[in-house]
Amino acid sequence: MRFEELQVWKRSARLSSQIYRYFRNSKDFGFRDQITRSSLSIPSNIAEGYERKSDREFANFLSYAKGSSGELRTQIYIGMEIDYIDKATGKGWISESEEISRMIASLMKIKLEKK
Known part of the structure; x- marks a missing residue:
């Protein structure tokens, strides 16, 4: 499997x-x-971690990706507040980034449980 095949x-x-x-x-x-x-x-x-040698390294990069998802949500909220992002678009992005964050957390759990 290649990282390009991962739904997340x-x-x-x-x-x-x-x-x-x-x-x-x-x-x-x-x-x-x-x-x-x-x-x-x-x-x-996600891609960089997938290309690493171990599940633990992959999990570390997934953690960075999850952190970036939180950072992105913060910026979307602020962008909506200052009228840079229309509310409907922003809410859609928030919802998608939350789902991506959940997917990352699930993948991290799988990789860390292998140890």
Whole structure:
């Protein structure tokens, strides 16, 4: 199996793509950079951890991805509050990032229980 086959990687990569497209023309470079980086960090850490040699290393990178999911949700909430993100889009992203976070936690549990 390859990381590209993991549903959690597919969903997080899709979410990151949506966020990149949404903020493509934003002039607030600081906010745009922060929210796109945190969204990109989720699938990137899943992929990097998957390519590591051990389940423990994979679990560590999954932990980073889960942390980035929380960071992303924080930025989405703030983006909605300051009217950078419309409420319907933001709520959808929050819901998807919460589900991705749950998927990551489940995968972490599986990998850590193998030890």
